[in-house]
Amino acid sequence: QVQVLQSGAEVRKPGASVKVSCKAxxxxxxxxxxxxxxxxxxxxxxxxxxxxxxxxxxxYTEKFRGRLTMTTDxxxxxxxxxxRGLTSDDTAVYYCARDEGSYSSxxxxxxxxxxxxxx
Amino acid sequence: EIVLxxxxxxxxxxxxxxxxxxxxxxxxxxVYLAWYQQKPGQAPRLLIYxxxxxxxxxxxxxxxxxxxxxxALTISSLEPEDFAVYYCQQHTNWxxxxxxxxxxxxxx
Numbered sequence: 376q377v378q379v380l381q382s383g384a385e386v387r388k389p390g391a392s393v394k395v396s397c398k399a400x401x402x403x404x405x406x407x408x409x410x411x412x413x414x415x416x417x418x419x420x421x422x423x424x425x426x427x428x429x430x431x432x433x434x435y436t437e438k439f440r441g442r443l444t445m446t447t448d449x450x451x452x453x454x455x456x457x458x459r460g461l462t463s464d465d466t467a468v469y470y471c472a473r474d475e476g477s478y479s480s481x482x483x484x485x486x487x488x489x490x491x492x493x494x
Numbered sequence: 495e496i497v498l499x500x501x502x503x504x505x506x507x508x509x510x511x512x513x514x515x516x517x518x519x520x521x522x523x524x525v526y527l528a529w530y531q532q533k534p535g536q537a538p539r540l541l542i543y544x545x546x547x548x549x550x551x552x553x554x555x556x557x558x559x560x561x562x563x564x565x566a567l568t569i570s571s572l573e574p575e576d577f578a579v580y581y582c583q584q585h586t587n588w589x590x591x592x593x594x595x596x597x598x599x600x601x602x
Contacts, residue, residue, distance in 0.1 A: 410591065412538075420530075420538065420581055422591040436590035470537055480528035480543040480585050487537050 377401040381471060381485035386493055392459040395488045397471035399452045405429045409454040410474040410481055411445060413467040425474055426454060458490075466492045496520055496584050500594035506602040513569040515597045517582035522562045526586035529558055529567045532596075533578045542567060543585075569599075577601050 382396040397409060411423040424435035426445035433445050442459040454471055469488045472481035497520040507513055517527065525545040530538040540549040542558035545565060555570040569576055582594040 412593075419596050420532075420583075420593040422583075422589075422593065424589065425591075434589040472538075477588065478526055478585060480540055480583065481530075481538075481591075482540050482543070482549060484537040484539070 377473065377483045379471060379473060379483050379485040381469075381488045384489040384491070386491045387461050388494055389462055389492055391461050392457060393461060393490050394455055394457040395469050395471075395490070397454040397456070397485050399428075399454065399473065402473070404447075404452040405449055406475075408474050408476050409445070409447065410472050411456045412470045412472060412481070414470070414487075415464075415467045418467075423456070423469075425476065427476065428452075428454065461490075461492055463492045465490065495590060496523060496587055496592050498582050498584060498592055498594035500580075500582060500597045502597060503595070504598045504600060506600050507572055508602045509572050509574055511572050513567075513572055513576075513599055515567040515580055515599075517560075517565045517567070517594050519563045519565070519584060521587075523584040523586045525561050526584060527558075527560065527565045528583045528585055529556075530581045530583065531576075531578050532581065538581065541580075572599070 378400045380398045405428050408427045410425045426433045428447045444457045447454045471485045473483040499518045501516045527545050529542040532538040546558045557568045579596045579598045581596050
């Protein structure tokens with residue numbers, strides 16, 4: 376069965392970076408990509424970007440370009456999302472989800488990783 | 495960027511009633527619209543993709559319809575576990591994928 380398991384909660388100071396991992400299993404990792412979506416407290420869903428597990432290609436939303444990096448490690452079937460230059464607005468739950476890419480929906484989601492900014 | 499507008503923001507209904515949620519896109523997304531359910535403290539769950547296809551394991555009381563710019567999610571008879579927030583998402587034109595702001599279905 377398809378499973379997507381994320382790393383645990385993180386606390387960071389403003390200006391720092393955070394790297395969240397997303398371990399996939401139960402399917403051929405390189406046939407899909409991974410999208411990252413975040414949700415600020417009490418707010419809706421915000422798509423951040425996508426990375427192909429086949430070739431590492433990425434699509435980022437303009438808002439995060441320059442401080443966001445998404446990668447995959449096919450040897451461990453794990454995807455990573457690194458966000459730099461954190462501010463209080465980045466306090467959110469970060470989700471990864473399996474996503475084939477163009478014309479595809481997000482069919483299996485991780486449990487979420489809470490990232491909290493605190494000075 | 496395609497903007498999705500969901501209505502109503504909140505739907506107050508009783509178990510057993512029919513729920514109809516709307517999602518309107520700022521430009522055509524063809525049939526590439528998905529619906530997700532999110533309960534408090536949980537990740538979203540895919541219900542419907544490509545406007546009208548139920549994801550595996552989703553009960554038949556959930557149905558989706560529409561094409562172009564106007565879409566609907568219908569829950570034919572609400573069960574207690576269906577009270578949640580529902581989001582639509584377009585998956586035709588990226589980046590970015592975009593989500594609606596959500597509709598909360600609450601117990602009346």
